[in-house]
Structures are given as C-alpha cells and as structure tokens.
Amino acid sequence: MNKELLGLGVLFGAAVLLALPLGRYLATIYRGDKSWSDFLAPFERLLCRLGGIDATRPMSWQQHLGALLTLNLVWFFWAMLVLCCQGSLPLNPDHNPSMAPDQAFNTAISFLVNCNLQHYSGESGATYFSQVFCLMFLQFGTAATGLAACVVVFNALRDGTTDKLGNFYNYFLKSLTRVLLPLSLGVALVLVFQGTPMTWAAKAPLVTVQGDSTFVSRGPTAAMVAIKELGTNGGGYFGANSAHPLENPTYLTNLVENWALMLLPLAMVFALGYYLRRPRLGYMVFGVMTAGFLLLVGPAVYYELHGNPALTRLGINQPLGSLEGKEIRFGAAASAFWGISNTVISCGSVNSMHDSHLPISGMNELLGMMTNAFYGGVGVGILNFFVFIIIAVFISGLMVGRTPEFLGKKIEAREMKIAIIVALLHPLLILAGTALTTHLYANSPTALAGWLANPGYHGFSEMLYEYTSAAANNGSGFEGLGDNTPWWNISTGLVMVLARYLPIIGPVAIAGLLARKKYIPESAGTLRTDTATFGIMVFFVIWIIAALAFFPALALGPLAEHFTLY
Amino acid sequence: MKTQFLPALRFTAVLLVLCCVIYPALVWAAAQLALGHGEGVQISRNGRVVGFANVGQQFTQARYFNARPSAVDYHADNSAGSNKGPSNPDYLQAVRARLDTFLARNPGVRAADVPAELLTASGSGLDPDLSPQGALVQVPRVARARGLALAPVRALVQQHVETSALGPAKVNVLQLNLALDALR
Structure with missing residues (x-):
C-alpha cells in the first residue's frame, strides 16, 4: 500500500516540477520572446502560407472570437461528414458501420468542444479513419483552441490600454507546433515501447490457451492516447479508455498518462504569472487550485483503499481496497488519484470505472467537475477560474468599501453581468438537465429501464454525472448509463455546446472590455490579488457557488448512498 | 462569410x-x-499465437490459474467494466455467488483468504493480472488438478510475481499458465 501512495507522490511531484519550466516556456513563446524553439518559425510561416492565413495581424477580442468560432464550425461539418460516412471510407479493416445521425451529432459536438463524452465504443463504433482524421484531429484542434483563447485573456490583462490582443492563428499554431505536437510525440513513444499498438492492421483473431475463440482489437492507438491526455480531451481509443490493457499497459504508462494530462493545465497557471510578469499571481492561483484538488483527492484515495463495506459484510477481505471496475496493475490508490485528477481537470479519461467507485469518490469526482476550476482543462481551466476571480474581486471590493479592480482595471456592471451569467450557467445546465431527465424517467420507469444500470440513489447519480460531465466538458461517465439514445445524444450535445462556447466567449469578452479601460497604477489603496488572503477569498467564492448550487443534488445521490453503505 | x-x-x-x-x-x-x-506484443507457443502479453484472456478450467471475473468474458474486441455501483443489491448477490462458487471449487480455502479481485470484475474486462495472493490461493486446486506437488507450483507463482519500486505487485496470468503447462 505504501508503494501505491509513494507512486502518487512521485506523480504529483513530477507534474508540478515540470509544469514550472513549461509554464515559463509557454509565457516566452506566447509573448513572442526569443526561445530555443524559434527554429520552427520558418515551418510555421510555411503552414500559414499553405493555409492562406495571416498570423501577424493584431486582432480585437471580437475578431479573435470570430476566427475561433468559424474554425470550429468548419470542424463540426467535417466531423459530421466523417462520422456519418465512416463505414464507407477507407481505413476500416474491421468493417464497422457508420454512426446514426443523432450519435454522430453527439460525438462531433463532444470532440469539438474538448468534452469527449463517448456514446460509442471505439472497437466497434469508430474506424481507424474516423479515430485519426476526425477524433484525434479534434483533440489537437480543441486543445490548441483552448490555449489560444487563454492567451487572449492573458494579453488583455497586461498593463496599459489596448484593443489589440495579438493574433489568434499565431497562438493557435504555436500551441500545435511548439507544445502539443512535440509533447504528444514524446508521450506516444513511451507508449509504443511499453506495448501500446500503433498499427493499421485489423483486429487479430485469437484462439486462447483454453481454446476459446475471440478477437483482439487494435489500431493506431498510441498517437491518439498521447494527445487525448496532453490535450485534456479524454476520449479513449478503446471502449474501456485507459483501463484497457493496450491503451494503458503498465504502471509506468499509467504514471506517464496521468502526468501528461496534468502537465499543461498546471503549466498554464504558472504561465499566467510569468506572462504578466507577476509570478506571485500564478502561485496564488496554483495554491487555490491545489488546495481544492488535495481536498478532493484525499478522501477518494482513502475510501478506495479501504474497500467496499458491503463486501466486507459478506466476509470478503479487501487488502488492496475496492477493486470492482479497477485494474490490478494500477491498484486502488492510483485509480482514485486518476479519477479525481481527470475530473478536476476536464480530461475525463478513466483508468477504472467511476460507476463502481465508492460514493464519496464519486461525489468528489462530481465536485471536481461542478467547480471545474481546480486546474481545469487546457486553457479553459484558467478562463473558468478567471470568472471566479472577477466575482471574488467584486465581493471583496464591496466588503472593504473600495472600487473593485483587478490588475489596475476597474470591474464594473457589464463585466460582472457576464461573469455571473457564466458562473450560473454551469449549475443551470447540470441541474435543469438532470431534473428534466429524472422527470422523464420517473414518469415511465419501465419504458426507460435501459437507461440506468443501478437502482436507487446510485441510478440518480448516474444521470447527474452525465449532465455534469457534459457541462464541464469532461467526458467521463458513470458508464452504466444506457446513453446511446436520441434523448441522451441530443440533450447532452446541446449542453456541451452551451457549456463550451459561453465560458470561452464570456471571459474573452470580459478581458476585452477590461483591456480597453484606463489603467490605474497600483497604490496603497489597491486590493492586492496576489496574496494568500485573496486566495482564500477566491477559494470560498468557488466553494459557496458549487456547494450552494449542488448540495441538494449531491445529497440525493452520492451522500444518500454513502450513508446507506456505511 | x-x-x-x-x-x-x-x-x-x-x-x-x-x-x-x-x-x-x-x-x-x-x-x-x-x-x-x-x-501488440503477441505470445506464441509451438508456432501458434496463443495470446497478447498485455491482454487478459479467459481461464476458467480448474487446471489453470483462473483470471478475474470479466463483464465481457474477455472478448478483447468489446472492452468494458460491469459498471455496477457499490450498493447495488444484484451486484452484491453476484459477488456472493462468485464467492460460494470459488469456495466450492477450492475446498479448504476460507472466505477471508479469497482476495477481492477474484470476486470483482475489472475496469476493462481484460485485466491480464492477479495480485500474488490471488494466484497463491489457487495453488492447491491447480496442483491437485494436475497431480503436482504444492511446492513447485507455489515456487512457479513466486517466480512470476512482478514488483517494482512504485505500484502494486502483480502476476501475469497468461505467462503463469504457459509456464505451468511447460512444467509437465
């Protein structure tokens, strides 16, 4: 057990230690300062020329959003086209069928918004072509989109007054060529040498030692798994995601994959401080996020290591903890840590089945997605956190009787309205979606019996989890849910769209508005935002918004289940 | 536009x-x-591919070390877990039934000696491993079914225990069973 806990320490330590220099590097390249990676500049210019885009023209925040949304719209049509025709396209050696339109809609949206909710299984529901040219493509595209949007906000927070916030394509392209592609290549290399497949050959027929006949699915897995984690996408190659022994073959690959998904969200936090030349601000944000993360991960590891009390009552010994839905090579501790790190960060890959986790772990996974700002997804985690900062600045400004201001810019009614709308949209989507679905289910429990894999409180948690995951653009699930139906496909698809673009548009708009305001130099009367006091303030704003909004739902689901089990 | x-x-x-x-x-x-x-790393015996090193396969016969329960019966083109919640009554019933079956097939073993992984389904349904205890508890049955003494079988298990600086110890069931077949 101690070796398992040691593994978690090594993992978290490695993530933080490497995120620091990476954050400095990110700040350097996005600022456009001299960097060792400048040898890629001619290659980037070539890509721009071939792609017919201008990556030098400075853009306003509206132009940024225009470029971002147009690109995303094109990708949506591309994804729909590929998924609806994949059965007839090349690179389909297993002869898998095309997706039905409602499923294709859900999948296209899901990968387009970095959510990667999957209502299909990779082995039978996708083809090698769609995995690589549609799903993996979007995993790169959305991660770079998130990073670029985040840099636009960084830009707006610099000193001085401006409405030119850099060039979207510049940030987007650099994110790909200088961050995501090289890192993915490194992670993919570790994976292929540990046994993850990277092949175009069809699934292998197999007669086992005992004489059973089966098939072993494979494909171009390693390339996709690397960006799945680094881009905090989470959409697995196989149905079982990173629990699958080919997608995550060893304890080492588990460490590397878990490290990879934490790396960029952590690094962007430090990059915020370095970019603005206010490193303390980055450390403050990191401190708040880490406090939230540790508070969630601790109980989850504890409960998973202590096993399921219902099994103990059957006289079963659980020296390794609760193992339903878990793999022996990872163990309960690494599975719990993975579960929480994948939900506070909107990656949503799984190396164990969250549906079978103990109620407190399930609740903490839900809370990770409900707050959605303890690290958060690549780029967008900071955008969510930024909204909470604005609210905290406003509240503490009122408390001490000063004009609320953040980094020398006044926070006024317009910015507050946007911040509040974004902050309240999240609980609204989750709770309204769950309420509506629960109502449907309660009205015809026999007709919709296929929806839930578990009765009682846990069944409610399954529905709550699905909408939370969709709204947090997370993509993990309580996978017992029978979710490949038009209702689930379309309703979660709509939730995902709203929950992705409004939380990007909102913070970028706030930042754009702030950038245009007059800069007020800091004085003795300024509320300092890079202090521990302010950090605690932000922390409580986050908890109050999450706890007040979600506590009743959590009480009906995981908490009720916990108290029946223990 | x-x-x-x-x-x-x-x-x-x-x-x-x-x-x-x-x-x-x-x-x-x-x-x-x-x-x-x-x-994928394939394992051959006598020129025939009998499995993938990392992918678990079904072992239910008494003469082999049995693998964990699987929600998909080890069909490696359809990975999935059971997704049963910890308080689900049907699930608890199924675990109890697995325990009873295991005890009946392994006389002399007490319930408290059966590690939980032999009674619970893995996340992928393709878990290739057992904990060392999960293999050791099956030694008497395997030895009896093959007419072998206990000591060499137990030694074989111990040889196949993989430990590393971090993470849990494990035994690859396929490798162990192939070595077992080679023992005779």
Whole structure:
C-alpha cells in the first residue's frame, strides 16, 4: 500500500516540477520572446502560407472570437461528414458501420468542444479513419483552441490600454507546433515501447490457451492516447479508455498518462504569472487550485483503499481496497488519484470505472467537475477560474468599501453581468438537465429501464454525472448509463455546446472590455490579488457557488448512498 | 462569410496533414522499432499465437490459474467494466455467488483468504493480472488438478510475481499458465 501512495507522490511531484519550466516556456513563446524553439518559425510561416492565413495581424477580442468560432464550425461539418460516412471510407479493416445521425451529432459536438463524452465504443463504433482524421484531429484542434483563447485573456490583462490582443492563428499554431505536437510525440513513444499498438492492421483473431475463440482489437492507438491526455480531451481509443490493457499497459504508462494530462493545465497557471510578469499571481492561483484538488483527492484515495463495506459484510477481505471496475496493475490508490485528477481537470479519461467507485469518490469526482476550476482543462481551466476571480474581486471590493479592480482595471456592471451569467450557467445546465431527465424517467420507469444500470440513489447519480460531465466538458461517465439514445445524444450535445462556447466567449469578452479601460497604477489603496488572503477569498467564492448550487443534488445521490453503505 | 469561411477550410486541410498524417506517421515509424512492431506484443507457443502479453484472456478450467471475473468474458474486441455501483443489491448477490462458487471449487480455502479481485470484475474486462495472493490461493486446486506437488507450483507463482519500486505487485496470468503447462 505504501508503494501505491509513494507512486502518487512521485506523480504529483513530477507534474508540478515540470509544469514550472513549461509554464515559463509557454509565457516566452506566447509573448513572442526569443526561445530555443524559434527554429520552427520558418515551418510555421510555411503552414500559414499553405493555409492562406495571416498570423501577424493584431486582432480585437471580437475578431479573435470570430476566427475561433468559424474554425470550429468548419470542424463540426467535417466531423459530421466523417462520422456519418465512416463505414464507407477507407481505413476500416474491421468493417464497422457508420454512426446514426443523432450519435454522430453527439460525438462531433463532444470532440469539438474538448468534452469527449463517448456514446460509442471505439472497437466497434469508430474506424481507424474516423479515430485519426476526425477524433484525434479534434483533440489537437480543441486543445490548441483552448490555449489560444487563454492567451487572449492573458494579453488583455497586461498593463496599459489596448484593443489589440495579438493574433489568434499565431497562438493557435504555436500551441500545435511548439507544445502539443512535440509533447504528444514524446508521450506516444513511451507508449509504443511499453506495448501500446500503433498499427493499421485489423483486429487479430485469437484462439486462447483454453481454446476459446475471440478477437483482439487494435489500431493506431498510441498517437491518439498521447494527445487525448496532453490535450485534456479524454476520449479513449478503446471502449474501456485507459483501463484497457493496450491503451494503458503498465504502471509506468499509467504514471506517464496521468502526468501528461496534468502537465499543461498546471503549466498554464504558472504561465499566467510569468506572462504578466507577476509570478506571485500564478502561485496564488496554483495554491487555490491545489488546495481544492488535495481536498478532493484525499478522501477518494482513502475510501478506495479501504474497500467496499458491503463486501466486507459478506466476509470478503479487501487488502488492496475496492477493486470492482479497477485494474490490478494500477491498484486502488492510483485509480482514485486518476479519477479525481481527470475530473478536476476536464480530461475525463478513466483508468477504472467511476460507476463502481465508492460514493464519496464519486461525489468528489462530481465536485471536481461542478467547480471545474481546480486546474481545469487546457486553457479553459484558467478562463473558468478567471470568472471566479472577477466575482471574488467584486465581493471583496464591496466588503472593504473600495472600487473593485483587478490588475489596475476597474470591474464594473457589464463585466460582472457576464461573469455571473457564466458562473450560473454551469449549475443551470447540470441541474435543469438532470431534473428534466429524472422527470422523464420517473414518469415511465419501465419504458426507460435501459437507461440506468443501478437502482436507487446510485441510478440518480448516474444521470447527474452525465449532465455534469457534459457541462464541464469532461467526458467521463458513470458508464452504466444506457446513453446511446436520441434523448441522451441530443440533450447532452446541446449542453456541451452551451457549456463550451459561453465560458470561452464570456471571459474573452470580459478581458476585452477590461483591456480597453484606463489603467490605474497600483497604490496603497489597491486590493492586492496576489496574496494568500485573496486566495482564500477566491477559494470560498468557488466553494459557496458549487456547494450552494449542488448540495441538494449531491445529497440525493452520492451522500444518500454513502450513508446507506456505511 | 466567404472571407472567413474559405480560409478556415483551407487552414483545416493543412492542419489535417500536420496532425493526422505527419504526426501518426512518425509514431508509426517509431513503433516499428518496438517489441511487436506496434501490432501488440503477441505470445506464441509451438508456432501458434496463443495470446497478447498485455491482454487478459479467459481461464476458467480448474487446471489453470483462473483470471478475474470479466463483464465481457474477455472478448478483447468489446472492452468494458460491469459498471455496477457499490450498493447495488444484484451486484452484491453476484459477488456472493462468485464467492460460494470459488469456495466450492477450492475446498479448504476460507472466505477471508479469497482476495477481492477474484470476486470483482475489472475496469476493462481484460485485466491480464492477479495480485500474488490471488494466484497463491489457487495453488492447491491447480496442483491437485494436475497431480503436482504444492511446492513447485507455489515456487512457479513466486517466480512470476512482478514488483517494482512504485505500484502494486502483480502476476501475469497468461505467462503463469504457459509456464505451468511447460512444467509437465
């Protein structure tokens, strides 16, 4: 057990230690300062020329959003086209069928918004072509989109007054060529040498030692798994995601994959401080996020290591903890840590089945997605956190009787309205979606019996989890849910769209508005935002918004289940 | 519209080449140097492929070390867990039934000696491993079914225990059973 806990320490330590220099590097390249990676500049210019885009023209925040949304719209049509025709396209050696339109809609949206909710299984529901040219493509595209949007906000927070916030394509392209592609290549290399497949050959027929006949699915897995984690996408190659022994073959690959998904969200936090030349601000944000993360991960590891009390009552010994839905090579501790790190960060890959986790772990996974700002997804985690900062600045400004201001810019009614709308949209989507679905289910429990894999409180948690995951653009699930139906496909698809673009548009708009305001130099009367006091303030704003909004739902689901089990 | 949309289309085409042709080609090229050449590490016996090193397979016969329960009966083209919640009454019933079956097939073993992984389904349904205790508890049955003494079988298990500096100890069931077949 101690070796398992040691593994978690090594993992978290490695993530933080490497995120620091990476954050400095990110700040350097996005600022456009001299960097060792400048040898890629001619290659980037070539890509721009071939792609017919201008990556030098400075853009306003509206132009940024225009470029971002147009690109995303094109990708949506591309994804729909590929998924609806994949059965007839090349690179389909297993002869898998095309997706039905409602499923294709859900999948296209899901990968387009970095959510990667999957209502299909990779082995039978996708083809090698769609995995690589549609799903993996979007995993790169959305991660770079998130990073670029985040840099636009960084830009707006610099000193001085401006409405030119850099060039979207510049940030987007650099994110790909200088961050995501090289890192993915490194992670993919570790994976292929540990046994993850990277092949175009069809699934292998197999007669086992005992004489059973089966098939072993494979494909171009390693390339996709690397960006799945680094881009905090989470959409697995196989149905079982990173629990699958080919997608995550060893304890080492588990460490590397878990490290990879934490790396960029952590690094962007430090990059915020370095970019603005206010490193303390980055450390403050990191401190708040880490406090939230540790508070969630601790109980989850504890409960998973202590096993399921219902099994103990059957006289079963659980020296390794609760193992339903878990793999022996990872163990309960690494599975719990993975579960929480994948939900506070909107990656949503799984190396164990969250549906079978103990109620407190399930609740903490839900809370990770409900707050959605303890690290958060690549780029967008900071955008969510930024909204909470604005609210905290406003509240503490009122408390001490000063004009609320953040980094020398006044926070006024317009910015507050946007911040509040974004902050309240999240609980609204989750709770309204769950309420509506629960109502449907309660009205015809026999007709919709296929929806839930578990009765009682846990069944409610399954529905709550699905909408939370969709709204947090997370993509993990309580996978017992029978979710490949038009209702689930379309309703979660709509939730995902709203929950992705409004939380990007909102913070970028706030930042754009702030950038245009007059800069007020800091004085003795300024509320300092890079202090521990302010950090605690932000922390409580986050908890109050999450706890007040979600506590009743959590009480009906995981908490009720916990108290029946223990 | 035209000024926004057409460049986005063209740019997307360039990105497709970069991310979906060049990048996978590099990974694929590297995989050719790896064990199994990126096709999965296959294990052969007498010239016939009998399994993949990392992918668990069904072992239910008494003469083999049995693998964990699987929600998909080890069909490696359809991975999945059971997704049963910890308080689900049907699930608890199924675990109890597995325990009773195990005790009946392994006389002399007490319930408290059966580690939980032999009674619970894995996340992928393809878990290739057991904990050392999960293999050791099956030694008497396997030895009896094969007419072997306990000591060599137990020693074989111990040889196959893989430990590392971090993470849990494990035994690969396929490798163990192949070695077991070779023992006679």
